[in-house]
Amino acid sequence: MTTGYQRDQSQPELPYENSFAHLAEELKKLDLMIERQVLAFRLELPEVSHAAASHPMAIFHAEVDQLLSQNRSVARDHPELDDYDTQLHRMQAEIENRVRESVNRGGFLALPRLAYLFGLSAFESQAVVVCLAPELERKYDTLYAYLQDDITRKRPSVDLMLDLLCRTESERWHARGLFSESAPLLRLGILHKSEDRTSPSGSSGLAQFLSLDPRILGYLLGHDHIDARLVGLADPLPPLPSLDRVPVDPGVKERLRGFLRRHFSLGRPEGKGFVFHFRGPRGVGKRDLARGLCGQLACPLLTVDTARLGAGSPDREILLPILFREGLLRQAAIYLDNADALLKDDDTTRAVAKRLGAVIGEFGWLTFLAGEKPWPYAEVFEQSLFHAVELAVPDVPIRQAAWEQALQSVAAEVDATWAGRLACQFRLTPGQIQEAATFASKQHDLGGGEGGVTLADLFKACRAQSNQKLGDLALRIDPRYRWEDLVLPEDTVAHLKEITSQVEHRYQVFGEWGFGEKLSHGKGLSVLFSGPPGTGKTMAAEVIAHELGLDLYKIDLSGIVSKYIGETEKNLARVFREAETSNAILFFDEADALFGKRTEVSDAHDRYANIETSYLLQKMDEYEGVVILATNLRENLDEAFTRRLRFVVEFPFPDELSRCRIWQGHFPEQAPVGADVDCGLLAKCLAIAGGNIKNIVLNAAFLAAEDSGVIGMKHIVHGAKREFEKIGKLWTGDLSSG
Numbered sequence: 001m002t003t004g005y006q007r008d009q010s011q012p013e014l015p016y017e018n019s020f021a022h023l024a025e026e027l028k029k030l031d032l033m034i035e036r037q038v039l040a041f042r043l044e045l046p047e048v049s050h051a052a053a054s055h056p057m058a059i060f061h062a063e064v065d066q067l068l069s070q071n072r073s074v075a076r077d078h079p080e081l082d083d084y085d086t087q088l089h090r091m092q093a094e095i096e097n098r099v100r101e102s103v104n105r106g107g108f109l110a111l112p113r114l115a116y117l118f119g120l121s122a123f124e125s126q127a128v129v130v131c132l133a134p135e136l137e138r139k140y141d142t143l144y145a146y147l148q149d150d151i152t153r154k155r156p157s158v159d160l161m162l163d164l165l166c167r168t169e170s171e172r173w174h175a176r177g178l179f180s181e182s183a184p185l186l187r188l189g190i191l192h193k194s195e196d197r198t199s200p201s202g203s204s205g206l207a208q209f210l211s212l213d214p215r216i217l218g219y220l221l222g223h224d225h226i227d228a229r230l231v232g233l234a235d236p237l238p239p240l241p242s243l244d245r246v247p248v249d250p251g252v253k254e255r256l257r258g259f260l261r262r263h264f265s266l267g268r269p270e271g272k273g274f275v276f277h278f279r280g281p282r283g284v285g286k287r288d289l290a291r292g293l294c295g296q297l298a299c300p301l302l303t304v305d306t307a308r309l310g311a312g313s314p315d316r317e318i319l320l321p322i323l324f325r326e327g328l329l330r331q332a333a334i335y336l337d338n339a340d341a342l343l344k345d346d347d348t349t350r351a352v353a354k355r356l357g358a359v360i361g362e363f364g365w366l367t368f369l370a371g372e373k374p375w376p377y378a379e380v381f382e383q384s385l386f387h388a389v390e391l392a393v394p395d396v397p398i399r400q401a402a403w404e405q406a407l408q409s410v411a412a413e414v415d416a417t418w419a420g421r422l423a424c425q426f427r428l429t430p431g432q433i434q435e436a437a438t439f440a441s442k443q444h445d446l447g448g449g450e451g452g453v454t455l456a457d458l459f460k461a462c463r464a465q466s467n468q469k470l471g472d473l474a475l476r477i478d479p480r481y482r483w484e485d486l487v488l489p490e491d492t493v494a495h496l497k498e499i500t501s502q503v504e505h506r507y508q509v510f511g512e513w514g515f516g517e518k519l520s521h522g523k524g525l526s527v528l529f530s531g532p533p534g535t536g537k538t539m540a541a542e543v544i545a546h547e548l549g550l551d552l553y554k555i556d557l558s559g560i561v562s563k564y565i566g567e568t569e570k571n572l573a574r575v576f577r578e579a580e581t582s583n584a585i586l587f588f589d590e591a592d593a594l595f596g597k598r599t600e601v602s603d604a605h606d607r608y609a610n611i612e613t614s615y616l617l618q619k620m621d622e623y624e625g626v627v628i629l630a631t632n633l634r635e636n637l638d639e640a641f642t643r644r645l646r647f648v649v650e651f652p653f654p655d656e657l658s659r660c661r662i663w664q665g666h667f668p669e670q671a672p673v674g675a676d677v678d679c680g681l682l683a684k685c686l687a688i689a690g691g692n693i694k695n696i697v698l699n700a701a702f703l704a705a706e707d708s709g710v711i712g713m714k715h716i717v718h719g720a721k722r723e724f725e726k727i728g729k730l731w732t733g734d735l736s737s738g
Helices: 019-044 060-069 081-104 112-117 123-135 139-147 158-165 170-181 214-220 250-263 285-295 316-330 347-363 394-408 416-427 429-446 456-465 488-506 506-512 539-548 567-579 605-624 639-644 654-666 679-685 690-706 713-725
Strands: 189-196 210-213 234-237 274-281 301-305 333-337 367-373 385-390 474-477 525-529 550-555 585-587 626-631 647-651
Touching: 019 060, 019 112, 019 139, 019 158, 060 139, 060 416, 112 214, 112 316, 112 429, 112 690, 123 139, 123 189, 123 210, 123 214, 158 170, 158 333, 170 567, 210 316, 214 316, 234 316, 234 474, 250 274, 250 285, 250 385, 285 333, 285 367, 285 567, 316 333, 316 347, 316 506, 347 713, 367 394, 385 525, 385 679, 394 416, 394 429, 416 488, 416 506, 474 539, 488 506, 488 525, 488 539, 488 647, 525 539, 539 550, 539 585, 550 639, 567 585, 567 605, 605 639, 654 679, 654 690, 690 713
Parallel strands: 274 367, 274 385, 301 333, 333 367, 525 626, 525 647, 550 585, 585 626
Antiparallel strands: 189 210, 234 301, 474 550
16 A cells, blocks of 8 residues: 655645635545554554455455545555654645635635634544545545445444544543534534444444534535525525615614624624514514615525424424524524514423524524514523614604605506605505505506506505404494585584694604604594584594594494403503504594593592593503594593593584484485475474484385385384484474474
8 A cells, every 4th residue: 555645845835726625635634544544454453364355245455555546646655653643744734724825815615614603623624524525435435444344334433533533542532522412513413423223232332423414515515505404494585785775763773783883793793693683563674674784794694484493393403403503504694583483471482482592692693583572581692692673663754765665666657745645644664565555556456447556545555454453342434424424513624624634744743843852642633522422423533534544443342341450451451552553543432431530539449440540541642543532421521531632522412404404414315205305394393413313314214115115204204203212302293294
């Protein structure tokens, strides 16, 4: 067997052209190590006999010599083992110098980069090369089998690894621990152990085989395929080139830029890794913000749905480290969407959260958690730097910019004022704005509408995007009435129009003119409608909702007020919490039942009733939407409520002229109304409110449908009689005489 390593000393040490050139040099060094071990092996064992050599399972010395002489020149003599050590030392120094020169010139070498990312020692890096070799050249199957004196053992065992890399027994004993399950090579999933199935049960761990992880093999060979176990689970996204177009508050973006400058250098953290928790509603821009930050570091983003890594996943213990190892290999930040899945209050979920913190501490250099709830387990990230960021629904200018961009993508021509009006009217996230614009465009096309998308289409789409959970707590009313349907004094109608105007110009006053900076609360619009039953309070609420293009929710007091202590407050909290994202008007009918006067405390019931009232006052002060309270008995309301109301609108009992208009307005144009129907006579003889008139007309219509098919005076008289009986009012008899 020939041996020796010679380098042309006249040639300077140049950087490696690429990773393959470096790995080829590492394999040459491995061949020299194997030569040394072969010499040691032969010194310990005599030459096989002729009979043994002729056995089909035997490996001949000549075959090994020929394999080791491939692709390189070797000396002709047989140096002693210390000569091999000298040559290996010189070769290792040359490789290190060339690696250093390559890195200094900005070159990428996979093996040194792997060692840097995972903190591997030179010994551990060489162990990777030993396991890599048989994946590249079949000759190493034969060489490893020869050195292990068994044709079936074609993969390196722990014992062979120690033979190749150690020189003394003490070195072997020390290095033995590097192949334990808790040591980096196996804990980080770079190498894997497998049992020797041919060995008897209970054989030592030295007989266990070592193999290279498939993803690590791909990394060393320059393959960019994601780990097979993450396919369909994790998605790589490119970074955004800049944070400028990310629709998030500029102050938040600048603060995060500062974090990057202070804690990261060349795409790597200085010391501990960093964990951001982005909290905000759906579509607020959490992922785009993460991608924008990645753009500052020129790194990709690897996204995954946390729910699939949660307590319900049987593979979570395996997938978590694989995911973060993938991020480290790609130098990609990890984005864990739906992080709220890890906030369940049970032992299993808390254990997963703790495991997540440990994995991030080991692998994570930049991690984003994204959810809608606060993250209560900051202590699990004790090995990392943790920072929580709250992302609220953006203010009008950002929403307007989002609308302008969204409308460009769905409509060729739109009114220039639409973006501003939509931004002021609906508190939607940028994601919801894009979805609303797309929804409006599709619905318009499906409806066969001519021309482009209309403002009405966009308003409808915005209402569809708003939080619909409020429907579980209140009755949604589809507003159909218009201004012309209201029969009220001119001053009352003007009062109502002032209310709609305040909603429409809310941002101009609070935002552009700075009044919002003067107010810590009370930016919402609270209105009281006071008047007798049936005088148009609910109709007026519908008119305002229709004029503003907002949903109207009538709060069901029976589902809010509870006899149990504390339940009323919880229900109210749910109503106002859901209303924050509903873009709706809250309408409390018969509000005096809930907003009644606070009383002197004579018993526990009085005390808790007063607590409920005070709590409601607090929620109304905090709420920034529109709340309309309706009451038949204004004197029953607590004065503290009156002080907090922006408007109080009185709905008077209709006079005769108003009643005549109400009677006329309740008959549709297509309704078959008889010639004997005299609205003036009805208004004169029946001193009732509009709500009663509506009931009488509707009952008369059904009576006529069963009778002659024409609504006549007799049907109205009969309907009036029934209405008077219902409300407990004395019926005077025939109307025909006036």
